[in-house]
Amino acid sequence: MISKKNLIDRFTGYVRIDTQSDSGSNETPSTKKQWDLARKLATELKEIGLEDVEIDDNAYIMASLPSNIAHEVPVIGFISHFDTSPDFTGTNVNPQIIEAYDGKDIVLNAEQDIILSPDYFEDLLQYKGQTIITTDGTTLLGADDKAGIAEIVSAMEYLVNNPHIPHGKIRVGFTPDEEIGRGAHKFDVEKFGADWAYTMDGSQVGELEFENFNAAGAVVTVKGKIVHPGYAKDKMVNSMYIAQDFINSLPRLETPEHTEDRQGFFHLTDINGDVEETVLKYIIRDHDKDHFEARKEVMKNMAVDINTQFGREVIKVEIKDQYFNMAEKIEPVMHIIDIAEEAMKAVNVTPIIKPIRGGTDGAQLSYKGLPCPNIFAGGHNFHGRYEYVPVESMQKAIAVIVKIAELTAEKYSAGYEKN
The missing domain is CATH 3.40.630.10 (Zn peptidases)
Structure with a gap:
């Protein structure tokens, strides 16, 4: 050799x-x-x-x-x-x-x-x-x-x-x-x-x-409303707080640092935001195809629930499959x-x-x-x-x-x- x-x-x-x-x-x-x-x-x-x-x-x-x-x-x-x-x-x-x-x-x-x-x-x-x-x-x-x-x-x-x-x-x-x-x-x-x-x-x-994993990438865009903080009561909508609620609603133990073997996860890879707009970037992974599809639905349904609470679209989830x-x-x-x-x-x-x-x-x-x-x-x-x-x-x-x-x-x- x-x-x-x-x-x-x-x-x-x-x-x-x-x-x-x-x-x-x-x-x-x-x-x-x-x-x-x-x-x-x-x-x-x-x-x-x-x-x-x-x-x-x-x-x-x-x-x-x-x-x-x-x-x-x-x-x-x-x-x-x-x-x-x-x-x-x-x-x-x-x-x-x-x-x-x-x-x-x-x-x-x-x-x-x-x-x-x-x-x-x-x-x-x-x-x-x-x-x-x-x-x-x-x-x-x-x-x-x-x-x-x-x-x-x-x-x-x-x-x-x-x-x-x-x-x-x-x-x-x-x-x-x-x-x-x-x-x-x-x-x-x-x-x-x-x-x-x-x-x-x-x-x-x-x-x-x-x-290998089934894989997708998700971009979560949250829209807020910025007004002068001194006159913000009942007017300001802070997109970062809504984004925080979204993050905390996902299963905390279904992340890379808590999973192994064939266990899937949601992985928050990037946050960029201010009061007016916050963008979250996730990767979604699972070996099981049904579980993979269910994970995508979880994120979409969370957005629907949040939008229902506000009576308008404040959050949008865009998911693209990457590989299977x-x-x-x-x-x-x-x-x-x-x-x-x-x-x-x-x-x-x-x-x-x-x-x-x-x-x-x-x-x-x-x-x-x-x-x-x-x-x-x-x-x-x-x-x-x-x-x-x-x-x-x-x-x-x-x-x-x-x-x-x-x-x-x-x-x-x-x-x-x-x-």
Whole structure:
């Protein structure tokens, strides 16, 4: 397999390139700086020997590793995104390499007293003795999802250099703007031409996910009336108080900080207001489709009740669906999960099959006709200064990619007919 040094060099080279996306932009990619890594990746894919390397006008990258077997087998794909989250700065990322981690606190930044501690982040103790890549405490790392990209590129390079390993045609895809929910919006599934694919975008080693949230965004607009406070009796309507009533009427324990596993939530992400107008922004999440629809109705009905109290429309709720649970599209083709699970076990990785408390490009791609479950990339604590990734987890992910390709070729050794 690829050497640890080469993998570290590849990954750290990627994370040093700032690729934060911007939800306020209507362009694709949403930031011009994403092009810096996109162009580098397109060049690198050609250099390692892939064919049909293309980068389109929106920075979507596709490439092919041709089959090296005589019989036809399914075309499989591996996909990752190269943007990083706008939640925390990705400028001037300075990765730190911790060799043979000793299980103790890691000082990310002594000057600012920023500590990555297993007392708080217990998962760290799983990686005692391993090589861990961290931030310097002032930026995110970008393992979400540059670890996935490094793993896919490294796995393809390994297959090119080891032609004795049988595999069918493999397609590679890298996307912009996943972190702002648009990674699959302009992905050309037909052009990609895979029967199924895997996003390498999960967290800890072993994760294999084919369930995710149903997701919607809600904008709640409250209208008030501003008059001089000295003469406001029976005239002023303070929109912020009405907004507060709306917030307090939602179930307080059905929020991200009080839920886990398949439990859904309402999440207030933004408040901006004054007496005249207050705008609340929410995200709504639930794995269960019926519960998801019920959550949307709860918000709409609350608005109706408040408007009835005032005898006019003082509050408006606008809800837009964002993505849906891919389980509906994966369950009819569960053999693609079986192959990934078998591949993990073959390389001594224990599969952790669980629902994603979020979404991936794979969810949207599954609904566009490309079944696309999610596999671990190895990182932890995404989107912040405490992000880290064990190098050994990345090596395991590379091994899983290679083994999936090999198993797919073996399982269809008698030939393959498309439906």
